[in-house]
Amino acid sequence: MCIMELESVKYSYDGRKNILKDVSAKFETGRIYAIIGPSGCGKTTLLSLLGGLDSPDAGRVAYQGEDIEHTGLANHRKKNVAFIFQSYNLIDYMTPAENVALISKLPPLPILQRLGLTREEAGRNVLKLSGGQQQRVAIARALASDAGVILGDEPTGNLDEDTAEEIAGILRESAHKMNKCVVIVTHSNAMAKQADEVLRLKKGELITVR
Ligand SMILES: Nc1ncnc2c1ncn2[C@@H]1O[C@H](COP(=O)(O)OP(=O)(O)O)[C@@H](O)[C@H]1O
Ligand SMILES: [Mg+2]
Numbered sequence: 001m002c003i004m005e006l007e008s009v010k011y012s013y014d015g016r017k018n019i020l021k022d023v024s025a026k027f028e029t030g031r032i033y034a035i036i037g038p039s040g041c042g043k044t045t046l047l048s049l050l051g052g053l054d055s056p057d058a059g060r061v062a063y064q065g066e067d068i069e070h071t072g073l074a075n076h077r078k079k080n081v082a083f084i085f086q087s088y089n090l091i092d093y094m095t096p097a098e099n100v101a102l103i104s105k106l107p108p109l110p111i112l113q114r115l116g117l118t119r120e121e122a123g124r125n126v127l128k129l130s131g132g133q134q135q136r137v138a139i140a141r142a143l144a145s146d147a148g149v150i151l152g153d154e155p156t157g158n159l160d161e162d163t164a165e166e167i168a169g170i171l172r173e174s175a176h177k178m179n180k181c182v183v184i185v186t187h188s189n190a191m192a193k194q195a196d197e198v199l200r201l202k203k204g205e206l207i208t209v210r
Pocket of ligand 1: 013033038039042044045046
């Protein structure tokens with residue numbers, strides 16, 4: 001099922017060259033997408049439009065068929081999407097369990113264990129976890145939310161390639177088993193390999209590579 005769609009989206013930062021020229025794409029539930037492309041090509045910009053952090057100059061961004069301008073961007077951010085950042089963005093005076101409990105009524109432990117944390121690690125202060133473990137917590141938090149779409153901006157950018165591959169595998173499995181739509185901007189080959197579909201952004205155009 002198509003959950004998010006970009007329809008002829010155009011975007012530029014005031015008067016400068018077009019960052020996005022005429023971008024259309026469909027994103028389905030239960031699938032993981034990798035968006036690749038050179039630095040500065042507009043990947044973060046594209047993700048911010050999907051996440052309702054900004055509006056396109058022309059065209060439409062739709063969630064379950066509804067233009068997110070109509071939903072309201074703040075509503076869209078709150079209900080429909082969850083973000084995973086390169087820098088984890090966890091609340092650092094809390095434990096993983098408390099971080100997950102903040103955004104979900106589900107018991108946090110099963111989802112943290114599913115992502116490979118032990119019961120002891122789930123109760124530890126997040127700053128006493130490795131980068132890979134902190135990113136697992138950020139993913140658990142996104143998965144525990146009601147959001148149908150998970151957006152990641154280089155979520156493995158701070159991790160070594162082996163850990164990146166493991167995290168990519170977790171995201172892939174989560175998309176498939178929990179029926180989430182996962183859209184990841186990445187430089188990592190390991191991450192792109194795990195994606196069901198790879199899209200390349202180049203010179204303002206988005207092309208399906210595989
Ligand atoms: N707030 C902004 N104002 C003006 N230009 C910006 C702004 N944010 C990004 N840009 C420019 O837009 C282009 C695309 O940026 P970005 O989406 O961050 O690319 P990527 O994530 O692919 O590296 C870059 O040339 C960048 O310098
Ligand atoms: Mg970027």
